[in-house]
Amino acid sequence: MSVEPLVLGIETSCDETGVGVVRGTTLLADAVASSVDEHARFGGVVPEVASRAHLEAMVPTVRRALDTAGVRLADLDAVAVTSGPGLAGALLVGVAAAKAYALALDVPVYGVNHLAAHVAVDVLEHGPLPEPAIAVLVSGGHSSILRVDDVTSRLDPLGATVDDAAGEAFDKVARLLGLGFPGGPVVDRRAREGRPDAIAFPRSMLRDASYDVSFSGLKTAVARWVEARQATGEPVPVADVCASFQEAVVDVLTAKAVRACTETGIDSLLLGGGVAANSRLRALAQQRCDAAGIALRVPRPGLCTDNGAMVAALGSRLVAAGVAPSPLDLPADSAMDVRTVVSAGADA
Ligand code: KG4
Ligand code: ZN
Numbered sequence: 001m002s003v004e005p006l007v008l009g010i011e012t013s014c015d016e017t018g019v020g021v022v023r024g025t026t027l028l029a030d031a032v033a034s035s036v037d038e039h040a041r042f043g044g045v046v047p048e049v050a051s052r053a054h055l056e057a058m059v060p061t062v063r064r065a066l067d068t069a070g071v072r073l074a075d076l077d078a079v080a081v082t083s084g085p086g087l088a089g090a091l092l093v094g095v096a097a098a099k100a101y102a103l104a105l106d107v108p109v110y111g112v113n114h115l116a117a118h119v120a121v122d123v124l125e126h127g128p129l130p131e132p133a134i135a136v137l138v139s140g141g142h143s144s145i146l147r148v149d150d151v152t153s154r155l156d157p158l159g160a161t162v163d164d165a166a167g168e169a170f171d172k173v174a175r176l177l178g179l180g181f182p183g184g185p186v187v188d189r190r191a192r193e194g195r196p197d198a199i200a201f202p203r204s205m206l207r208d209a210s211y212d213v214s215f216s217g218l219k220t221a222v223a224r225w226v227e228a229r230q231a232t233g234e235p236v237p238v239a240d241v242c243a244s245f246q247e248a249v250v251d252v253l254t255a256k257a258v259r260a261c262t263e264t265g266i267d268s269l270l271l272g273g274g275v276a277a278n279s280r281l282r283a284l285a286q287q288r289c290d291a292a293g294i295a296l297r298v299p300r301p302g303l304c305t306d307n308g309a310m311v312a313a314l315g316s317r318l319v320a321a322g323v324a325p326s327p328l329d330l331p332a333d334s335a336m337d338v339r340t341v342v343s344a345g346a347d348a
Contacts, residue, residue: 005077005319008101012094012188013114014031014141015039015050017057020309021069022316025222028069028311029126030302033057040181043116044171045140051089056084058097065088065308078105078325080245080315081113083343084336086141091332099328106156108325111317113155113336115142118272120151120317121303121310123272130295134158137280139306140167140182143253144338145211148270151314157338159211165251166275169215172223173245177238179264187242188278196237196247197269198279199225206252218248238244250281258288270297276312318342 004024013019015036021029037043066073081098084091097109099249102109119135130232135146135155143161148154164172167184174183201221204214222245229236261269269289275281282298289296303309305338316342327345334345 006071006075006314007315007319008065008076008079009310009315010079010081010094010098010307010312011114011117011308012054013082013084014090014306015045015053017054017061018306018308018311019061020066020307020312021065021071022124022309023312024316025127027309028071029065030307031061032307033061036182042077043175043181045087046090047087050087051093054090054093058093060242062097070143073101073105076105077160078110078315078319079105080110080311080318082110082114082117083115083187083326083330084151084333085342086114086231086334088332088334091334095330095332096332098174101329108317109165109328109330110329112311112318113215113338113341114316115144115338116151116155116341117310117314119146119148119155120295120314121272121307121319122270124309124313124346125299125303126297128307129270129299133262133270133271134257134260134266135272136253137273138253138271138275140171141165141213142273143213145256146273146338147264147266151341152317152323153341155338155341159178159256161337162212163216164219166213166215166253167205167273169219169249170275172219176226177241179234183279185277187246187275188280190239191243191246191280194237194243196240197241198237198240199244200300201225201247201248202243203252206255211256213252213256215249216263218245231292246280247280250278250284253281254285255286257285258292258294260296267293268295268297272299272304273297274305276304304316
C-alpha cells in the first residue's frame with residue numbers, strides 16, 4: 001500500500017449518490033448525482049424513488065469520480081461506504097456496491113457512520129482535526145451536538161433534536177411559504193432581503209440546561225403566523241418570515257454549541273451537514289466563537305451537504321489509524337448509533 005491510502009468513498013444514505021476519491025487527506029474527486037428534482041413535487045424525499053435513482057447512478061458516478069481523480073479501480077487501497085444512519089433501501093444500494101468493489105478488488109471495506117463522515121470531511125479543507133472538538137451536525141435527517149475525541153473511534157452525543165431536524169424545519173417552512181424543495185437554500189437567499197427581528201418567533205429549549213434542540217414548535221409558530229396574516233387579507237412578508245425563522249434556528253444552535261464548548265472546556269467547534277451551508281448560521285457561529293475564544297471550522301458548502309468525499313476522508317483516516325475493516329456481511333443499518341464509527345458486521 002502507498003504511504004497515503006487511496007480510498008473510494010460511497011454515500012447513498014438519502015437522495016445524493018456521492019462518490020469521492022481521497023488520497024491521505026487530499027481530495028482527488030467528489031462526484032455527486034442528486035435525485036432531488038425527482039422528489040421536489042412531493043415536497044420531501046421519497047425513499048423508493050431515491051433507492052431507484054442510486055441504483056441507476058452508482059456505476060456512472062463511480063466512473064466519473066475515478067476519471068476525475070485520474071486513478072484506476074486497481075489502484076484503490078480501500079473502499080468506504082455509509083452503512084448508516086439513513087434510508088434503509090438507499091443505504092443498501094451503496095453498501096452492496098461497496099462490497100462488490102471490495103470483493104472484486106480484494107481490498108478492505110469500511111461501513112462507516114454518516115455522522116462521523118460529516119465530521120471527518122473537514123480534514124480535506126483545513127487539515128488534521130482539532131481533537132477533542134465539539135461538532136454540530138445539522139441536516140435534513142439529523143441535528144446533533146457531539147463531543148469528538150477521536151473521529152476514528154469516539155464520538156459522544158451530548159444532545160440532539162427531540163423532534164424535527166433543523167433542515168426539516170427549513171424544508172417545511174419553505175413549503176408552507178410555497179418556496180419549493182429543498183427549502184434551506186431558498187430560505188437562506190430570501191432571508192437576506194428580510195429583517196431577522198421582524199417577527200419574534202420562539203426559541204425552543206434555548207434556556208434549558210441540556211444540549212437538546214427542538215424545531216417543531218417553531219415550525220408550527222411560523223405556520224400559525226402565516227395563517228393569521230393570510231386571514232387578514234394582507235400579503236405575507238416572505239423575506240421577513242424567512243429571516244426571522246432562520247434567526248430563531250441559528251440563535252438556538254449557536255448558543256447551544258458555544259455553551260457545549262465552554263462547559264466542556266473544549267475550544268474547537270466544527271459545523272457540518274447541509275444546514276451548515278446556511279450563510280447566517282456560519283456568520284453567527286463565527287461571531288459567537290470569536291467572542292468566546294473558540295476556533296471555528298466549517299467546510300465549504302459543497303462539502304457540508306451529503307457527498308462521497310466525506311466518506312472517503314473518514315475511510316482514509318481509518319486506514320491510517322489501523323482500524324479493523326468491516327466484514328463482508330456488513331449490513332445497512334438505518335438506525336446506526338452515532339457512537340459506532342465503523343460497522344462490525346451483522347452479528348455485532
Ligand atoms: O446533509 P444534507 O445534504 O442531507 C441530509 O443528510 O439530510 O442536508 C440537506 C438539508 C435539507 O434539509 C436542506 O434544506 C438543508 O440541508 N440546507 C440548508 C441550506 N442548504 C441545504 N438549510 C439552510 N440553509 C442552507 N443554505
Ligand atoms: Zn448528511
